[in-house]
Amino acid sequence: MWRQKVSLILIGTGLLAMPVPLPARAPYPADPLQSPMWQAHAKTIFGDDPVRFDPRVKMLYPEVAENQRSFPVALDARGVGQVKRMVIFADLNPIPIAIDYRPEAAEPYVATRIKLDQRTPVRGAVQLADGQWLVAGGWVDAAGGGCSAPPVSRVKGDWATHLGEMRGEAWPMSEDGSSRLRVTFRHPMDTGFVANIPTYNIEELAVKSAAGTVLGEMEIWASVSEDPAITLMPHAKAGDVLTVDARDTNGRAYLARIAVARQSAMPSATPQ
Amino acid sequence: MRVSRRAAVAGILGALPAAALGMTEEYRIDPAVVADGIWMIHGDDAPILPANGGAIANIVIIDTPAGTVLVDSGPSLRYGRALKAVAEKLTGKPVIRVYVTHLHPDHGMGIAAFDPAIVAALPQTIADIARDGRGFSDAMYRILGDWMRGTEIVLPGRRIDQASEDFGGRKVQLMALSGHSAADLAILDEKTGTLIGGDLLFHDRAPSTPTADLARWRESLDALSKTPHKGAIPGHGPFDPSGTQAIMQTRRWIHWLESALTGAVQSGLDMVEAGAIAIPPEFSGMAAARYELQRSVSHLYPGLEAKLLPRVDVPDQ
Ligand SMILES: [Zn+2]
Numbered sequence: 218m219w220r221q222k223v224s225l226i227l228i229g230t231g232l233l234a235m236p237v238p239l240p241a242r243a244p245y246p247a248d249p250l251q252s253p254m255w256q257a258h259a260k261t262i263f264g265d266d267p268v269r270f271d272p273r274v275k276m277l278y279p280e281v282a283e284n285q286r287s288f289p290v291a292l293d294a295r296g297v298g299q300v301k302r303m304v305i306f307a308d309l310n311p312i313p314i315a316i317d318y319r320p321e322a323a324e325p326y327v328a329t330r331i332k333l334d335q336r337t338p339v340r341g342a343v344q345l346a347d348g349q350w351l352v353a354g355g356w357v358d359a360a361g362g363g364c365s366a367p368p369v370s371r372v373k374g375d376w377a378t379h380l381g382e383m384r385g386e387a388w389p390m391s392e393d394g395s396s397r398l399r400v401t402f403r404h405p406m407d408t409g410f411v412a413n414i415p416t417y418n419i420e421e422l423a424v425k426s427a428a429g430t431v432l433g434e435m436e437i438w439a440s441v442s443e444d445p446a447i448t449l450m451p452h453a454k455a456g457d458v459l460t461v462d463a464r465d466t467n468g469r470a471y472l473a474r475i476a477v478a479r480q481s482a483m484p485s486a487t488p489q
Numbered sequence: 490m491r492v493s494r495r496a497a498v499a500g501i502l503g504a505l506p507a508a509a510l511g512m513t514e515e516y517r518i519d520p521a522v523v524a525d526g527i528w529m530i531h532g533d534d535a536p537i538l539p540a541n542g543g544a545i546a547n548i549v550i551i552d553t554p555a556g557t558v559l560v561d562s563g564p565s566l567r568y569g570r571a572l573k574a575v576a577e578k579l580t581g582k583p584v585i586r587v588y589v590t591h592l593h594p595d596h597g598m599g600i601a602a603f604d605p606a607i608v609a610a611l612p613q614t615i616a617d618i619a620r621d622g623r624g625f626s627d628a629m630y631r632i633l634g635d636w637m638r639g640t641e642i643v644l645p646g647r648r649i650d651q652a653s654e655d656f657g658g659r660k661v662q663l664m665a666l667s668g669h670s671a672a673d674l675a676i677l678d679e680k681t682g683t684l685i686g687g688d689l690l691f692h693d694r695a696p697s698t699p700t701a702d703l704a705r706w707r708e709s710l711d712a713l714s715k716t717p718h719k720g721a722i723p724g725h726g727p728f729d730p731s732g733t734q735a736i737m738q739t740r741r742w743i744h745w746l747e748s749a750l751t752g753a754v755q756s757g758l759d760m761v762e763a764g765a766i767a768i769p770p771e772f773s774g775m776a777a778a779r780y781e782l783q784r785s786v787s788h789l790y791p792g793l794e795a796k797l798l799p800r801v802d803v804p805d806q
Contacts, residue, residue, distance in 0.1 A: 277761045277765075278761055279760075279761065279764045279783040279786070279787070280779070280780065280783055281536075281780060281783060281784065283699075283783065283784045283787035283788070284787045287787065287791070289759065289760035289761045289764065289786070289787070290761065291759055291761040291762065328759035328760070328761055328762075329759075330760065360628060360631050360632075381802060382800065382802060383800065383801050383802035384794065384795065384798035384799060384800055384801060385798055385799070385801040386757065386798050386799065386801075387757075388756075388757045397757040399757055399759065399794075399798065400801070401794055401795075401798060444791065446759070446760075446791070446794065448757075448759040461801075471802065472802065472803045473801040473802045473803060474801060474803055475801050
């Protein structure tokens with residue numbers, strides 16, 4: 218019975234047809250989401266590093282995917298120990314990875330909005346200092362078309378007028394010496410899946426202190442929504458000036474300076 | 490209520506959905522009298538789901554000397570047909586007018602069951618359905634599947650450009666408002682003073698904002714407050730006999746929503762956090778509150794960020 222079930226799953230996912238090489242390492246843990254792409258993505262992202270599913274890592278998103286082109290996600294790994302890398306990915310997106318973040322001197326928190334091309338697992342993976350990966354996530358129902366629909370700015374034709382506009386703000390967070398940084402870009406973030414529009418996206422972003430120290434840096438893929446919005450928690454105090462330095466796939470540079478406010482954030486609206 | 494033989498058989502067979510048995514599911518259409526010659530069919534106070542066939546909007550039947558008048562027509566051809574049969578049986582008169590209050594598919598796709606020549610809407614609503622109808626239709630088919638079978642996008646054939654319409658002595662006032670969408674039709678039945686608010690009014694059910702302009706919505710609520718009336722029929726949620734409660738609740742929700750989301754942007758919350766903020770106890774009786782808050786975050790947050798976060802890009806180095 219059990220055997221039968223397993224082979225049904227394998228047939229269902231097409232994995233049975235693939236040659237299975239002998240594992241050079243301990244196998245990845247069984248995917249609680251039973252995604253057909255788990256093994257493949259695990260291999261690409263985690264390689265030979267140990268992996269486990271861990272509920273202390275919080276992959277957060279709304280109950281409904283109201284907009285396939287812009288689905289809010291937040292990966293919160295505060296409290297799991299020293300984190301060196303954080304990856305947000307959606308198994309069944311044609312561009313699975315959205316963000317690959319290294320919080321050098323920042324709390325392990327990153328939020329953004331991603332495109333969803335169909336119903337897919339949406340996951341967050343964080344790598345601890347010892348190399349171990351902790352993974353969390355869930356299935357998200359999406360009607361589809363997030364990656365293959367032209368961005369609104371392309372439809373309206375006004376993207377070039379606003380390209381490079383950045384908005385943002387930063388607030389000091391409490392005693393722990395971290396801040397909360399929000400930054401938004403005007404950028405079409407073309408996936409390359411819409412006829413006659415080649416891939417064009419912001420691909421690198423770094424947050425630096427006034428002295429030029431990198432507090433956090435990330436690679437960004439075209440599965441991040443048009444007009445990207447990113448929330449991070451770099452270590453900085455009230456009055457510090459943060460620099461956000463980004464580059465897109467055409468080599469265009471983006472630079473912003475954001476002073477950390479004197480007042481702490483989040484007085485009025487506290488998440489439940 | 491109208492239970493088809495097939496649905497009755499399905500009921501006997503247990504909780505199996507009719508679709509699973511290869512049968513056609515039928516809508517339950519249950520008009521309740523709210524005033525002399527006016528019935529309301531209370532939609533499911535829930536999201537559009539396969540379980541309710543998308544029948545979430547309130548529909549109104551008015552018995553006039555000239556014939557039966559409908560306000561909104563439900564989500565699908567199947568609903569529109571069933572509605573027509575129920576309404577004509579109720580009044581004993583043919584449907585002579587169908588008003589479409591605004592562009593949203595839960596209110597208007599049922600007009601596929603009627604002659605477009607008797608279907609009336611504000612000019613902007615007709616233009617909006619022409620623009621967005623395909624997208625709405627695709628989304629409805631995706632969510633509802635078989636419920637939508639045969640439902641075509643139909644444009645209302647009559648543009649409302651007058652302030653009232655007289656049906657053999659029963660006169661209704663037609664108010665061209667906006668805010669829930671670019672064009673929202675509200676209707677006042679002069680005989681009974683019943684106000685039919687369309688989706689300008691939500692009652693014990695959280696308002697939805699996919700096409701909202703909150704400032705205009707408030708102006709429209711002011712206009713409805715100033716219009717002398719008795720009971721009010723909201724677009725979603727139960728009939729409001731007081732006539733003031735639905736207006737007040739809708740106003741309070743959109744006021745709270747706007748100030749809460751403004752506060753969220755100003756406090757540095759991202760969209761996930763904004764969708765998780767506490768909902769005040771005064772809205773605890775509202776159906777679908779968390780659901781609509783998170784949808785509203787999706788609709789409104791990018792605009793608020795563009796308005797409230799300062800420009801920080803450094804001019805070309
Ligand atoms: Zn509506």
